[in-house]
Amino acid sequence: MPAKAINIILNLAVFVLAWVISFPMNEWFSATMPRHQLLQLPAMLLLGIIAGLRSLKHITISFPWDIAILIFIMASLVFWMLPRSIDAAVIYPAFNRVMHLNMLAAGFLGITVIRQTIFEIKIAFMAMVSVMVFVAGITLITFNILLCSSFNIDQQKETGFRLIIAGIVFATGTLFTFFRSLGKKI
Amino acid sequence: MLQLSPSEIKKNRTFIKVWTITFLVVFPLLIVLGLLMRMNQGEQINLGMDKFYVLMTLHGLGMAGLLFSTSFAALWYLLGTRHVKLNLGIGYFVYFMILIGVIGLTYSTLLGKFGAGWYLLYPLPFKNAIWPAWSTGLSIVSLIILGVAWLIGILHVLYTLAKEYGGLTNLLGWQYLGKKQVKRELPPVVMISAISLIPGVIAYLAGAVFLVMFLMQYFEPTLTFNMLLMKNLIFFFGHTLVNITLYCCLGWVYALLPEYTGRKWETNKILVYAWNATFFFIIFAYFHHLYMDFAQPLGLQYAGQLASYFSAVPATAVSMFGVITQVYHSKMKWSIVPLSFLIGVAGWAIGGFAAVIDATISVNTIFHNTMWVPGHFHTYMLGGVVLFIFGFFFYLSHTKEEQEKDIMGKAGFWLFVLAAHSFIATFYTGGVNSIPRRYADYKGIPIESTHLIGAFLARIAAICIIFVIIGFLIMTVSILIKLTRKKTAVMEHVQNS
Numbered sequence: 001m002p003a004k005a006i007n008i009i010l011n012l013a014v015f016v017l018a019w020v021i022s023f024p025m026n027e028w029f030s031a032t033m034p035r036h037q038l039l040q041l042p043a044m045l046l047l048g049i050i051a052g053l054r055s056l057k058h059i060t061i062s063f064p065w066d067i068a069i070l071i072f073i074m075a076s077l078v079f080w081m082l083p084r085s086i087d088a089a090v091i092y093p094a095f096n097r098v099m100h101l102n103m104l105a106a107g108f109l110g111i112t113v114i115r116q117t118i119f120e121i122k123i124a125f126m127a128m129v130s131v132m133v134f135v136a137g138i139t140l141i142t143f144n145i146l147l148c149s150s151f152n153i154d155q156q157k158e159t160g161f162r163l164i165i166a167g168i169v170f171a172t173g174t175l176f177t178f179f180r181s182l183g184k185k186i
Numbered sequence: 187m188l189q190l191s192p193s194e195i196k197k198n199r200t201f202i203k204v205w206t207i208t209f210l211v212v213f214p215l216l217i218v219l220g221l222l223m224r225m226n227q228g229e230q231i232n233l234g235m236d237k238f239y240v241l242m243t244l245h246g247l248g249m250a251g252l253l254f255s256t257s258f259a260a261l262w263y264l265l266g267t268r269h270v271k272l273n274l275g276i277g278y279f280v281y282f283m284i285l286i287g288v289i290g291l292t293y294s295t296l297l298g299k300f301g302a303g304w305y306l307l308y309p310l311p312f313k314n315a316i317w318p319a320w321s322t323g324l325s326i327v328s329l330i331i332l333g334v335a336w337l338i339g340i341l342h343v344l345y346t347l348a349k350e351y352g353g354l355t356n357l358l359g360w361q362y363l364g365k366k367q368v369k370r371e372l373p374p375v376v377m378i379s380a381i382s383l384i385p386g387v388i389a390y391l392a393g394a395v396f397l398v399m400f401l402m403q404y405f406e407p408t409l410t411f412n413m414l415l416m417k418n419l420i421f422f423f424g425h426t427l428v429n430i431t432l433y434c435c436l437g438w439v440y441a442l443l444p445e446y447t448g449r450k451w452e453t454n455k456i457l458v459y460a461w462n463a464t465f466f467f468i469i470f471a472y473f474h475h476l477y478m479d480f481a482q483p484l485g486l487q488y489a490g491q492l493a494s495y496f497s498a499v500p501a502t503a504v505s506m507f508g509v510i511t512q513v514y515h516s517k518m519k520w521s522i523v524p525l526s527f528l529i530g531v532a533g534w535a536i537g538g539f540a541a542v543i544d545a546t547i548s549v550n551t552i553f554h555n556t557m558w559v560p561g562h563f564h565t566y567m568l569g570g571v572v573l574f575i576f577g578f579f580f581y582l583s584h585t586k587e588e589q590e591k592d593i594m595g596k597a598g599f600w601l602f603v604l605a606a607h608s609f610i611a612t613f614y615t616g617g618v619n620s621i622p623r624r625y626a627d628y629k630g631i632p633i634e635s636t637h638l639i640g641a642f643l644a645r646i647a648a649i650c651i652i653f654v655i656i657g658f659l660i661m662t663v664s665i666l667i668k669l670t671r672k673k674t675a676v677m678e679h680v681q682n683s
Binding site: 087119121122123128129131135138139142143175178179183 | 341342345391411412679
């Protein structure tokens with residue numbers, strides 16, 4: 001099958017899945033905090049990554065833009081972890097769709113930058129994201145006051161616990177990438 | 187050997203000159219903070235508690251950061267002019283990030299009165315602190331900037347070395363452990379760089395975790411994180427930073443001393459075993475900072491003692507034995523560079539021995555909160571790292587002939603060494619006399635003899651510091667005269683090496 005056709009099918013699949021998550025399944029994903037933060041958000045990010053994997057394969061982004069995009073992704077993740085943003089996203093589906101678009105864009109651009117940026121920036125970025133996820137988890141577990149009024153305290157703690165695990169997994173991945181890159185006989 | 191064009195040599199020279207001048211300007215300013223602290227303890231001036239702890243914080247954070255940054259920059263220069271081509275753009279990026287971090291820290295301490303010490307004493311900065319909240323926030327952000335800068339610099343060096351030497355295992359010298367003939371010699375400085383800097387990456391990850399937690403706490407003051415977790419993270423970060431500073435310096439001792447003794451110092455099986463063992467122990471030795479924390483699991487306390495003992499053996503013993511075999515009957519001329527290295531190694535050994543004593547649980551229960559602790563780290567920092575740095579600066583600025591004939595530099599050097607060790611002796615004497623550390627002054631101590639001895643030793647220390655500064659300034663003048671002339675010694679060294 002020609003590459004162009006694969007691209008079209010892949011992007012179509014991404015579009016359909018994003019639509020399913022964003023529209024018919026939106027209510028289900030917004031029902032609990034773990035679903036909203038640990039399924040919906042990463043799913044959109046992943047879809048963005050899948051779309052970016054092939055679409056922007058041959059595009060070269062200059063170094064200053066690399067940094068700008070990484071800052072955009074970091075800021076996006078921080079923004080969608082804020083209790084106020086989460087509450088608004090659950091209450092207003094339209095606002096939730098802004099999150100979906102934001103995550104799709106973050107994944108789409110992120111994978112392109114990560115693939116072509118210099119090793120130092122890649123590892124530093126991955127390390128900082130894993131640290132952020134880990135600390136967000138610890139914070140949710142530590143905090144005994146309900147942060148998002150749309151959910152309950154048990155869901156908050158459960159999300160925190162799973163974010164800690166996600167942070168550890170991500171940090172392990174970062175270290176793995178780091179050691180693997182050092183281990184390459186170039 | 188790396189081939190560099192004259193313009194590349196010039197660029198590298200400018201880079202290291204920038205770092206040299208930065209060190210020579212900032213270091214005496216930070217010493218003056220120490221002088222003021224000791225004068226306050228000696229009751230010669232009255233700073234007040236708030237100002238004392240502000241100075242202590244800036245002195246501690248500033249010195250640890252400056253010494254690591256300079257050691258790393260010197261290592262960068264040696265690697266970048268001898269073994270691999272490093273990207274100076276990244277070098278300057280790291281430099282300016284560090285500069286931004288330092289400006290932030292200076293502002294938050296001197297103007298914002300942030301005085302929580304380098305260890306930040308969680309959760310005290312957030313509980314009825316006497317300084318404004320913004321200064322805590324600015325300190326945290328500044329430290330994050332510093333951490334990211336160092337991390338990027340370290341990653342660049344590691345990655346470039348790995349590319350040049352065919353991967354991580356080769357960098358760690360594992361090819362020497364097999365029976366096969368080694369295809370390409372691994373310079374010890376390269377192996378030591380890798381072994382020092384990889385734990386640095388892990389430590390910065392830990393540092394990032396606690397700093398982001400601090401940031402969260404700053405935005406949401408009602409949060410309460412696990413204090414023991416915080417302390418473990420902070421001390422893992424701090425302990426590793428100081429350790430790798432020393433090892434960065436040792437890297438250039440291994441590289442430069444043979445130029446004076448005329449003897450090769452090559453990588454072999456023993457060196458590989460010793461340094462690889464150190465790689466492991468660096469990570470676990472920090473537990474000895476937490477002996478006073480009764481909530482810490484007992485097994486970790488024992489692990490801390492064992493790791494501290496073992497970490498002292500391989501790299502220290504092998505390196506010192508190496509230094510002795512280098513200089514013994516070598517008929518080298520005792521110019522200022524080998525002198526700095528030899529006395530620096532002695533400072534490292536004495537400070538390291540004092541550290542091992544303090545890392546013994548039964549001894550630590552008595553010494554932990556006494557002046558013994560600043561005694562040991564000042565020995566290997568002031569009497570070790572700073573001398574290594576000066577050795578490197580003299581190497582950089584002077585030709586070999588000038589190093590031998592520079593009377594002014596040598597006079598400054600001996601004054602510095604004598605004054606520094608006398609100053610350090612006041613800490614150890616304080617330690618054995620149970621003078622408490624981190625006290626702004628001793629007026630409130632109900633035991634009169636402790637008060638009097640503490641104040642007396644602080645006054646002696648203040649006099650010693652003045653001589654340390656004079657020695658430092660004499661050496662600085664000698665270095666700057668040679669460094670700022672048009673044709674410096676650097677070109678000669680690069681060509682010779």
